[in-house]
Amino acid sequence: MKSLDMETNDRAMLEQSAEMVMETVSMVTRTIKNEMRKRRPAELSMQQFRALGIIQRHPGATLSLVAGHLGLTTASASKLIHALVNQRLVTRVDSTVDRRRVALGVTNVGQRALESARVAALGRLAETLQALDESDRSAVMRAMEVLRQMLIQEA
Numbered sequence: 088m089k090s091l092d093m094e095t096n097d098r099a100m101l102e103q104s105a106e107m108v109m110e111t112v113s114m115v116t117r118t119i120k121n122e123m124r125k126r127r128p129a130e131l132s133m134q135q136f137r138a139l140g141i142i143q144r145h146p147g148a149t150l151s152l153v154a155g156h157l158g159l160t161t162a163s164a165s166k167l168i169h170a171l172v173n174q175r176l177v178t179r180v181d182s183t184v185d186r187r188r189v190a191l192g193v194t195n196v197g198q199r200a201l202e203s204a205r206v207a208a209l210g211r212l213a214e215t216l217q218a219l220d221e222s223d224r225s226a227v228m229r230a231m232e233v234l235r236q237m238l239i240q241e242a
Contacts, residue, residue: 108234115212122211126204130174136204138167139176139197147190176200 127136134157141156142148154164168191171177176197182188193201216224 118211118215119208122208123204126207128200131176131200135167135171136200138164139171139193139201142177142191143193143198143201146192149188149190153191171197 123136124133127133131139138153138157141153145152150161150164150168153159153168154161157164157167159167168177168179172179174196175194178192178194180190180192182190216227219227
């Protein structure tokens with residue numbers, strides 16, 4: 088049976104680990120967002136760019152789904168999507184069953200805009216990882232894989 092001191096130490100270590108993950112994920116996310124912000128087409132707001140990414144990850148997405156991910160009302164999301172459709176970055180197909188529903192998709196032009204920003208963000212992260220020696224890079228990769236698998240199992 089574990090002593091109370093060991094349980095307290097284990098809990099403190101778990102909390103430190105959780106704090107480290109949260110801080111690191113926040114820093115990585117900020118780096119990715121900054122790079123994507125630099126590489127997105129100038130005519131797109133960051134919110135439009137984020138909507139484009141949501142639609143890419145959820146083919147056939149609805150306005151409600153996009154609104155929920157962005158923290159917008161469906162009316163605001165509708166205006167945002169309308170602008171993306173006008174720029175030929177997103178397709179909007181009305182449902183044959185319910186005229187209030189639409190299915191959204193990313194066009195080839197939208198895909199290229201997303202891919203350009205994605206490649207730039209990956210390049211930026213690769214530059215950061217290049218500064219590590221092979222052993223540290225392997226440790227990072229292993230830690231990410233373990234965390235990823237755990238989160239997949241919880242989903």
